[in-house]
Amino acid sequence: MPRSFFPYKKPSSISFCDFINPACNAMNTMPELQSRGNRPLKMSFEEQLRALVFFHLEEHTSAQHLLQTLKEDDFAREHIAPEDGIEKSSFSEAINTRGLEQFLHVFENLQQQASHLLPEAHKDLGQLVGIDGSLIDGTLSMLWADYRKASKKAKVHVGFDLNRSIPRKVHLTEGNGAERPFVSQILSKGQTGVLDRGYQCHELFDQLQENDQLFICRIKASTKKKIVSQHAIPADTIVFFDAMVLLGTAGINQSQHPLRLVGYEVDCVKYWIATNRYDLSAEQIAQAYKLRWNIENFFAWWKRHLKVYHLIARSSYGLLVQILSGLITYLLLAIYCHNHFKEKVSIRRVRQLRTQIENELRCWPMADDNQQFEKEPNLQNVSAIT
Template sequence: MRSFKRLKQRLKSGVFNGMLAPVLKRFKPETILESRGDRPLQMTFDDQLKALIFFHLEEYSSGRELLQAFEQNDFAKECVAPPHGIKKSAFFEAINTRGLEQLSEVFNHLVKEAAGVIPTEYANLGNLIAIDGSLIDAVLSMEWANYQSGAKKAKAHIGFDINRGIPRKIYLTDGNEGERTFVDKIIDKGETAVMDRGYQCNAHFDAWQAAEKHFVCRIREKTRKTVIRENAVNPDSIIFYDNVVLLGTKDINQTEKELRLVGYRVDSKNYWIATSRQDLTAEEVAQVYKLRWNIETFFGWWKRHLKVYHLIARSEYGLLVQLLGGLITYLLLTIYCRERHQEPVSIARVRELRNQMANDAAAELQKQRTRKRRSSYKIVRLKLIRRNAKT
């Protein structure tokens, strides 16, 4: 990409800088991104972070589209792009090989920042973390993204804080990687993992209880169960089953530790929920599992409005950089909407933010042009005065 001529004074965007304040003003990464050779970096970490955030805010579908904006969009050119421009090869090399450690630090910082401004919901149900995996369509050149013959996919494993409505942890693997092993990495002691049937595993149920990590997990209806003791069930409730059981077949795959099994019916459909939570009512267990849908809502919004699965990276490293950029953008929007408008993030506020960014750029450009015209007028007038003085 050819370099472009910049204005002598770069544009300033109050709304964009305001959204970035939790990072630029209140955080400095412990690890500094440095050049690996004698040449200075064409794109610093701040440049990389702003580029990723702008990419997601504007819903671009490719890296080429972002680079084109660096040339043609006044706001992108003056407020986002590196001061001296950046070539296409340098941009994609940076995305695929640099910044992951720093972005991870920023993400963890913003999770804590968001937790401080977002009110906690469902506190009576405990600390609830929904866990799910999401497949990402890859291309055949992404050899690491194994899935099946003739297709490549990656998988993002995400822990979602249900109480605050924000993503909390992310791991990236190929599409074939199992999901259960990430539960231990995502939840801490005393927290409750909320999961669908894909996470059902009797050995893991025992291990999580031993580690004092709670779970609420839907299981298959035909799972063998041995009743240890029965709990009373209200006949007027949606609950039709509430017992302490052992799951699986004895001497083969049966759980060693007792757990609770709750069955409830909604719209003529039965749900079987295994849990280690003995402190909740059966109705509350059903409510907790229903809240698992919040992570699906998040995935849908994140993919649709921030275009996080439009690939600008092909390496595993670069794809995680891109995904972290998308999560950071979501957290910044969440904090911005809470601090400025006391409301959850919404596409209406995102569109408003885009318009304000464009208006900031247009207003600043107009000011600079006005100053330039006034300066030119003063110079011409001064020349006329001097000419008249000579005559």
Template sequence: MRAFNIPKKKFNTSSYTRFVKPLQKIFHSIPLLESRGYRPLKMTFEDQLHALIFFHLQEHESARDLIQHLKEDDFAKECIAPSGGISRSSFSEIINSRGLKQLEYVFQSLCTQAQNVLPSKHSDLGELVSIDGSLIDAVLSMYWADYRKGAKKAKGHFGFDINRKIPLKIYLTEGNGAERPFVRSILSEGQTGIMDRGYQSHKNFDLLQDENKHFVCRIKTKTTKTILEEHTVDPNSYIFYDAMVLLGTPGVNQTQKPVRVVGYNIAGVKYFVATDRYDLTAEQIATVYKLRWDIETFFKWWKKHLKVYHLIARSTYGLMVQIFAGLITYLLMAIYCHEQFKEPVSIKRIRQLRNNIQNELRACGKNTQSDNRIVKEQTLYAKT
């Protein structure tokens, strides 16, 4: 059985050890990353994972920035970098060609851990998964990332666990890639996908019901509705419509299975939401759709504080490596903040973690002054 060495060298940093502790439970079962030739790996998967977590934890903005830190920062050099160091060209080659299978395994395993550890909110509404896409700015040399003339973008298609506030699934396409085909892959049986109007698909509504996967999806106001059964609504409520219908034009794109449509008015804006959740009240359906915005909050925080869209790779493979590493770092943060403080993820606690690592490093330096060496003051590149 392989052991996950945390940290692996000179300094004893208990804060970092606690932060990555969840990895110890799964590292023995991670698919082995082996050299493709006779030469030994310059960077093991353990080294690669440490470096990528460190990249996001310290808010680095480029591979050059990270490599410099691995060479000059005492903690990074002793506890993160591979033995003998790593050059930028070698690091780039590794990121673009190795470790994706292993990172995906780590991500999925951490998702399971987080779901077992983190408290579940809104459990009365079921297992809720917000589904949405997020554009990633690319460069013109990323020929695969088609978006529009003169612009390149990639798109991540995400499933986000509303109950525990963590990411669950990720798929990557070019920037103009369709979003609807990923809905069924993102959802598991019994889960409820929450989606905006761009995901309206009458065919998908039928298929999801066949697979016992639920949905709450906003639909266009002018969508044709053939009423099968209309439910009474309170005239004083913000709910103005609740009916079982067939959606779409008969003989063209009409649903084969009935769906429930709930209409409500918020701040003068009318919403129509299609669902197969007959067990919830109309007000609960409106609440479920409102929770969809939690994924937008996640995107904003994730991009701002983990610098996940500062590209260190340009291939589809390398970009997936970077995204998985960012998601893994976020899951570690979620578990750490809950276990240490009983709080959700916050930049305050992440800054505190960075400071604790530095304080422990200085304390370690004081304890080793007998050899007349002084541990240098660290320079953090993170913008806090």
């Protein structure tokens, strides 16, 4: 039977249990992880999840670093590692061949928990989903991760809830994988995809409109525009253009369906935003696009403070498991920071959580000694009485 999170011989860190509890709740409804053949699992899914969350939370820099900690650190040995320990070969096999379905389930469940819990900022702008891709440096042995000669990279495509600042969906491809096809897959009904210039494609804009999917996308200033109709522009505003247009050159790459184009200027930089959101004012369109920077900040923070791009897997399967565990760790942090501080995730609060865990664990020997002291008679007093 797999070991549960809580029944340990020594007192557990209250902060760590509180932190990881939403993931425990998510596992109540997940499909059971089965071993292959007749061999028992060397690492249960619970242990695999704990190890990878611990890897990200403690900023380990390699699988070797993690495995050494699981063997030598008191807390990791008692609360993270399998009871019989885990060897490098067994750990690698678990990461690269098992648990993907379960990690997807936990990620989706945590995303739902966070969506119901976290406040929705900018509600007047609707459900905004920032969509972007990020490259992951690979090794030459990762034959599936094509990028260019003598260079291997993978690419993670993320849909990011801009109103709650949490990840929603994720896809993994080789480094050369196109980003535009994932827009339709990431967006759900009623959501608006907020996209940068790399997603500009007039055929994509037509497809999204035909599918009744909403988008806000920055386009190149040099794009040709055929004005169909113009909208009034209020005075004293950053907006200088608002019209229905056809984008591109006729007979070559012109869009088939007219869409709205908003132009505005901030700090002497002109932005051109193509959209099919007609319910928002031009200034609200500008505000919605500005929120897209939240996904850039997320990628930067995620890489820097959770070490998600320090590879511990080489297969596409294992790398997606690693990416999902990094997203799960971020969602757990988002829930924890909201519950305890009513704040968004910050490195200050992550460091504080790490310190709390360490401080609580330093109390173990004292707690054990006190319990033993209470149970044993005071020998000094006994001898004095006799």
